Amino acid sequence: MAAHLKKRVYEEFSKVVQIPHEETPAKKLRLSKPSKSAALHIDLCKATNSTDALQYLLQFARKPVEAESVEGVVRILLEHYYKETDNSVRLKIASLLGLLSKTQGFSPDCIVDDAINTLSNEKSHQVLAQLLDTLLVIGTQLPESPALRLRLVEVAYKHLSDTYFGVRNKCLQLLGCLGMVDAPVGKENEGPGTSLGGLRDVQSIISDYFGDQDPRVRTAALKAMLQLHERGMKIHQIIYDQACRLLTDDYEQVRSAAVQMVWVLSQLYPESIVPIPSSNEEIRLVDDAFGKISHMVSDGSWMVRVQAAKTLGSMLQVSPHFLEQTLDKKLMSDLRRKRTAHERAKELFASGEFSSGRKWADDAPKEKLDTNTVNLIASGACGAFVHGLEDEMFEVRIAAVEALCHLARSSPSFAEKCLDFLVDMFNDEIEEVRLQSIHVLREISTHITLREDQLDTVLAVLEDSSRDIREALHELLCYTNVSTKECIQLALLELLKNLNKYPTDRNSVWKCLKFLGSRHPTLVLPLVPELLSTHPYFDTPEPDMDDPAYIAVLVLVFNAAKSCPTMPALFSDHTFRHYAYLRDSLSHLVPPLRLPGRKQVYGLDSVDSGPGSGSVESAQLFLQQSLNRVSTIQNLEASGAQDLLDLTIRDLQRLGELQTELAGAADFCATYLRCQLLLMKALQEKLWNMAVPLCLKQNVTATAAAQQILEETYKLEFLYSGLESRQVATIHHVRLQAKALQLVLTARTRQGLDLLIGSCERFLQDVESFQRLFLTELPHLQDSFVDKLLELMPRLSSCKPVELVKILQTTLRQSGLLQLRLPEQIHRATATIIEPTGESDNPLRFTSGLVVALDIDATLEHVQDPQNTVKVQVLYPDGQSHVIHPKPGDFRKPGPHRHRLITQVYLSHTAWTEPSQIEVRLLLAYSSSSTSLTSPSKLGWSESLESLPAAEAAVEGTIPFSKAVKVFIMPKPARR
């Protein structure tokens, strides 16, 4: 063991020494750099045929090239380029040039001329295209050089007339990326009468290629135009007609780009007027564009449909009259007239038309009514969303739902109209779409009031077996306005049904009823006697207080009563008692009420119901005062210090319970102080005065204390979010103290010198790394343990272990308490396991050796990156424990700083004779290396961390951060 440890020490030793060595390999690399280009040169010369050369180039491309040697490499490549006859090799070289000019720290302006020169001599179209691509890369690398741009743009003009589509594509791309935004690009250097003509701006040149014979070039032209727009050039309105024509192109990618183009123009010139062809009317451009894009929602290609549906959502300036057409498929067929005509003429039934599908022959059309008014192929936006929402591909449906959401948010009347359609979407076959439409409805629900029949369809979804859907719906109900008291009753009934069917929804249902009640106090009022089943003359039996359904009703009533002072008069006696009970047990659901004739309740409540912010402030003040009080302790040995700490810890803990906003901070402080207290107690043990051999027994408590402090510091560091580097330094400081304590204790108990040497080395290393990590924080740590240690550092590193231990011991005892400064926001990561509840008496039976899945549902608060850190631990009665990593997909994020873990863990065990309980809890895994590197708050010193010897870095572990839940399981022996 000792030998092993010694070996480890030396390993670490050697690593520390190696720090200066690490720079030498870098030097070596630099030496090898010229040889790299040289090697390439040699390789290329060696290549006898093109295949070989290509191979060499491919190999070369796999390795990165340093910025300084790029130019050399480029020269060699170019040299070879001129000599090369094979197209594919030249192509590869051209592409390599592009890659190389992307190298960081290399300015490609020096190779522009060469690239342009090669362009003029090139015969192969493919190579030409690749060279233009290289130029594009170079051009985008050098955005601040107008002269260069002008040159490149001219090159692009020259090659625009190439016969190969790829070349034209690249030219257009070049123009799009580099064309001048501000001034029209003239061709001053060319005489008049050239094919392109005198002053022509980039836009008109690009738009010439809208009619190119190759669809790829058309797409490229549109994309180039969009690129220009993105770069801030104002696209001319003339383009609009051309873009509209491309909407009917044969190729989907052209249509898709055209949709974008039309959209861009509609945003640029929403108000300008365009004529409607084949009539004298004129409409706003944005309306016209909207109509045209709506048309694309029934395009043949689903990619275009998605694009069109998405685009519609962002056209907010469209006239409401157009907007409403998108939901009306039947607008032109004049359905209403048709229908009324039909109710009168029931005899038409015989003709047997079946259409709307609701009623037999409800709207078989009477031809004379239709023929002239029915416009089957809509000239406007007719029914775009009806189509989109019925689309075959769920991508289109989702896009349509989202677009509806955007449009509805800006137009209340539209929101009202689209309600029915959204409600229909609750019935979609794909859950994602259902969920999305529920979310959308929630977002627009401020605009709408649900009618009874609508609410009815909405509520039908409450029976959905998917928890996500149900919870989304609860969320929706929280924000919904309903119109009548029947609606409230209906909602309550359905929610209770839901509760009955899925008892796990309890919390969510209660929360939903809370909002429902507080939103509609006047609607709840007339229902109260019925809900509480009170009777004017007779006393009714007191309901069971543990019934979740009854609690649900009470939550609704109490929340309504908050803003309806007349309501409590209707309560019966037990209701008040229940109120008091619920107010205490479910304080987040039951608001404080002013109850007449209940003075004591009223009095108690008024304290709580005082202005919320004020109480937080006072609590904050209290917290600060407590900390200040603690900071008066100068010396850990001072009398009464322990009592003070004890008291403060107790205060803080209570404060955390009372004031949820400050729970994190209070807990943090309390834990920190507990560490100090432990340290203090450990140091005051009698053992320090005893002779070493005598104290073997007594120091058990001290060792345990040191261990506990260590654990607590890890909790402090990783369980709380919002820490600044100041606090991290403080935590590390405590840890260092604990380690020192451990070292001292080791020195006193064990006599092995090797061991001691090892521990000393490790400790010194810790001190060093502490110094490195918290260099900026050191000034704040004056007069602390570390401060003193660092003063003594030169002596420490040279002295013997025994001496070191002595110094440590005295420093530990002399050093004062480091004052804790609180950061702005500090939150403790918490987790609550909602399911399993641990209340079930029915054991989960399964055959031993096989697995059983246990559903776990938990909420996590203030956990950063839960996908990587949160684990589930299962503890079997025999002490076996399993740690399970949930899949990243099992985490949902319902709100900021909140996560929801819904997963299944697989249990298995050999057979038991009796059902027994296993424990399930959540763990937060941490690793000192990973978190300190990733956490953004500590980025300030992360650079210095890189040079750390690796041995120090990773301390890994887990912190249990949820209450354990017990589950009965019963593995049975397999029957043969």
Add this chain to the structure above:
Amino acid sequence: MPEIKVTPLGAGQDVGRSCILVSIGGKNIMLDCGMHMGYNDDRRFPDFSYITQNGRLTDFLDCVIISHFHLDHCGALPYMSEMVGYDGPIYMTHPTKAICPILLEDFRKITVDKKGETNFFTSQMIKDCMKKVIPLNLHQTVQVDDELEIKAYYAGHVLGAAMVHIKVGSESVVYTGDYNMTPDRHLGAAWIDKCRPDILISESTYATTIRDSKRCRERDFLKKVHESIERGGKVLIPVFALGRAQELCILLETFWERMNLKAPIYFSTGLTEKANHYYKLFITWTNQKIRKTFVQRNMFEFKHIKAFDRSYADNPGPMVVFATPGMLHAGQSLQIFKKWAGNEKNMVIMPGYCVQGTIGHKILNGQRKLEMEGRATLDVKLQVEYMSFSAHADAKGIMQLIRMAEPRNMLLVHGEAVKMEFLKGKIEQEFSIDCYMPANGETTTVTTNPSVPVDISLNLLKREMALGGPLPDPKKPRTMHGTLIMKENSLKLVSSEQALKELGLNEHQLRFTCHVQLQDPHSDADTLHRIYTHLKSVLKGYTIQHLPDGTVIVESIVIKVSSSTEDSNTKVLLLSWSYQVQIGPHSTLKKVIVT
């Protein structure tokens, strides 16, 4: 001008026994070969004697294409191929090929075994007929012979329904069969390329209807079933075995799954089970959702839907039963209906059309007392609901398809004449294309304007490119010089030199000459010299040569001078120029000389 002729033998201004003859580019094709449900005599099948009075059809037809397995599209197939006689290829998609014989066999059983008809096709004939079938894949171009090619597109409607694109040379026809432009629970929507056929032959069942959103219908349906189940009632859904039944099954199955319902759903056995098997197999033909999830679970492997047994009808508690046939006129659905009709908690949902005279029709009409055989009456107390789940494209859908395919002409079949009339007007107005709606036996002729492909030699093209502007502008036609050679059924455009070489002809040069008389006293040589100097002074920028053999050459124009035989003072000037110069500079020269 080439023509395409279309003659419906069935389904012309009518629904049922779809059978359309198309002759295109010298090929004769039969599209669908269906039967009419409404007749029990000869009118049941299309009149094949239209094609030939006696003998087999093989010589007259190049191929037969069946769009889907509904009997009104394939019911007459064994009759035609085995009894009338046809040995050529029959094309249908894989699912159609699989399911079609089941339906045919069922149809045969009913007609022969139950109704006791004779002179009907036998099981063996169905088998023999199916042997002639060549299966098609979606978007697969099948070469029927050297010139005729067909390609199938997805049509929705029922499993395996296809639209076909038939092409001979540059002429083409698209036949839609029955199709559906809105996706449903198990099938996707019809889709076609922008293939610009000469004729689009489309069904028009719902020519005058614009249907409500599918979702409302589904929601209503589910809500009704759900409510009834919650009340503890029994729900009867009479269906035909294939198509809608599967859609409704999926709808209910997913709903049961979502809502965690426990009430049993039953499906009457027999035919359906066999068909369900094929639905499980042909996953690629179903909609996005089923295609994507079948790896985890095939949607047609129903979890909640079980086979029905006659005794279950008396079980207490709620249940849903799908039973055949769909119009409540006979069989299991009627039996169950009789049992359940008395209870007002129960419900019957009619998901489709009911023919007059059936019980389905009567109860939909609101009749509450039914007379059964043997003078017994039946009180109908249960709720009667109607729900349309028909999968045909509505007017909007038809228009949408036209927009997708961009045909040059439109032809409507499979619909009622009055309704077609309306749609025809609309199509002509919206797309300004011709629309036809022939009755059965009436031939529609459409002249086409096929483009004739010509091979052009690359050299010629390059030369022409070099002459003209930067790029050929696709919008503007351009003229070029060349020689068109028609040889062995192919056309070639080559340069004249090459043409001469290929055809072994000598080149002839065409020269234009003219005589101009001048009064000039000088000798011939002097006159010529004078002309030469004059031309030199006037025509600057042209090459003018005075050759020693007594000619002046201006570019390629030759000028000679000779004295007139009568008068030596009258000189005759001989100008000669080639054909190419005709348009060019000679006019100026002439002008110069004359002056």
